[in-house]
Amino acid sequence: MKALVQDIYGTSDVLRLEDVADPVPGEGEVLVRIAAASVNAADWHIMRGEPRVARLMDRTIFGRRGPRQPIRGRDLAGRIEAVGPGVVGWKVGDEVLGEDEATLAEYAAVPAASLVRRPAGLSVEEAAALPLAAVTADLCLTAGAVRAGQRVLVVGASGGVGTFAVQLAVASGATVTGVCSTRNVELVTSLGASAVVDYTEQDFTRTGASYDVVVDLVGNRRLRDLRRVVAKGGTLVLSGGGNPGEGRILGPVGLMAKGGLFGRLLGLRVQIPLAKPDAARLGELAVMAAAGELRPVIERTFPLADAAAAIRHLEVEHARGKVVVTV
CATH class of the missing domain: 3.40.50.720 (NAD(P)-binding Rossmann-like Domain)
Structure with a gap:
């Protein structure tokens, strides 16, 4: 599959679109065919390894020379393609949104517990803008x-x-x-x-x-x-x-x-709240968005082939609202 990857810390110049192995869903995970993802400040923080003190604070994310997970991205919206062992309540074809890592790619293996159903009337771009x-x-x-x-x-x-x-x-x-x-x-x-x-x-x-x-x-x-x-x-x-x-x-x-x-x-x-995935909270917010009570503001969309440019736009232009990558 195609994915946006990096090996070392740096600006968006270190990012490249590359063929990598398709992920395989493990225990409690599903394989999602990603339709859209959005970029967040977390992406450039991790990409750059900034602030540097964060490299010492969270060794699960930050390695010595580059991020431990080479594929960027946190938010996703898409369709379940396969269901891993131990997963109940989900089936192939379900439309979902959620937050995990390595989402600027064609597929992601995601914990089922981090996903919610995409409500009717909420586009994949709008859904991808919501999670984080x-x-x-x-x-x-x-x-x-x-x-x-x-x-x-x-x-x-x-x-x-x-x-x-x-x-x-x-x-x-x-x-x-x-x-x-x-x-x-x-x-x-x-x-x-x-x-x-x-x-x-x-x-x-x-x-x-x-x-x-x-x-x-x-x-x-x-x-x-x-x-x-x-x-x-x-x-x-x-x-x-x-x-x-x-x-x-x-x-x-x-x-x-x-x-x-x-x-x-x-x-x-x-x-100082600790931001972390919360499927129950996300589900409520998705329902609000589908009902028109909450509007995801999307400034620009980029194709996956230009995902590095999407992060560069967030870095340089101080984007208003969200920047979304379609896959």
């Missing part, structure tokens, strides 16, 4: 205990996770302010944000406004700056972030470490 980003967004809002009537600030509102976070916070009844660049103000407003701060024109930490929940998906501000926008008794949620080539040693991990260590000293309630 939408689940992470929902996890962040849960960590912040977002509820109706609260004021919520989403920093990085136009990104893959941010576009879902804005919509889900609005759906919960919160009043949402997004932070993004000029070209994305209209998009974030269309997702339901009541106000948008254009960071190219205004420092969101110095507007004088404060919020019950601040969800920072960028991770490039100091903890003391973020403290100014969290209302008394409010919550700061830190999740991911960073820009390729910047903060190569610590990146957003440094902010998270400081938040965990010094948040209380600064009078902050800091939450």
